[in-house]
Amino acid sequence: MEDDEWEPPKILLAVDLVILTLRETRLQVLLVKRGIEPYLGAYALPGGFLFDEHEDIEAAARRELSEEAGLADVHLEELGVYGEPGRDPRGRVVSVAYLAIAPSLPEPIAGTDAADACWMSVEDLLSGRVGLAFDHHRIIGDGIERARVKLEHTALATAFCGETFTISDLQQVYEAVWGVRLDPRNFYRKVKGARGFIIPVGSLQRPENGRPARLFKAGPVRVLHPPMARSTSVPPEAQVTREGGVRS
Incomplete structure (x- = not known):
């Protein structure tokens, strides 16, 4: 193929957020109920696509956290990059996941394309009793393991x-x-x-x-x-x- 015939692959960039807190002595994760397809009505992590090519990735994560759950001023750290083919039925989507672990977070407020937002026990999620959209079970599992390691090594x-x-x-x-x-x-x-x-x-x-x-x-x-x-x-x-x- 000649160089002038090459076109870059169509890849979409997204962000996902694993927000963990303790509520009533139980570790809980923030989830939203999807109000649009794909996975309409399923629970998922807050997140979404970058607004445009000029938006910073972490800024997109904070925007999605505010728009979908009404939370702000939460310290975020990068958790990992997830880009396996087929993880999103809309096409090739690469997601940068962020993690936050914070005490005393308020009740979330659903907005934009989220039909609802809630805290859910990680015990229920890890048991498989609650299904999630996309590959969010895996991302949450990675976030929980990061949190467990942080408790080993930090205060x-x-x-x-x-x-x-x-x-x-x-x-x-x-x-x-x-x-x-x-x-x-x-x-x-x-x-x-x-x-x-x-x-x-x-x-x-x-x-x-x-x-x-x-x-x-x-x-x-x-x-x-x-x-x-x-x-x-x-x-x-x-x-x-x-x-x-x-x-x-």
Whole structure:
């Protein structure tokens, strides 16, 4: 083929957003219900095509997040690029996916081509009980794994606690994101072994029932040394109490 006969392939560029938060101690992801074809009525990640050839990719992601779910001021990081042939029935579409992990996000507001927007438990999604459009199961799975790794290596978990918190509060964050139950004694040792992760505040939380629990606040470090290596679930004979103790 002569050079003057060559034409660039017709490839569309899109963005998808994996927005994760904790709600009622459960890890949840933001989804929209599609109001247009393809996959009319199916749940999907917020996202869409770039407005034109002049729009920055991250700017497109923020625009779609605002238009489809009414959210703004969320820190985004690039998650990956997804471009397998056949992933979109409209043609060859390459999507740049972004990830955000943030506490206390508000209820989303659907807009533009989204019929609805909601938070959904990742437990329901990973179980396969909820079908998704396109290859969004895969993208969400990658986003969840990135979140789990971030909890191993950074102090992100403290952002999901209050200004002061107990070890049990912190453990609930790890259990929700990692999807396992943790042995409280092993968890306590790991937390205390991560230098500068948390700092005691010198007071106690006094529950109506049970023993008082020490209160902590986030420490100065952002990267954990040593990291909080992901653990296996708690032994069946042990039950985690509300105060972080163990009873057989």
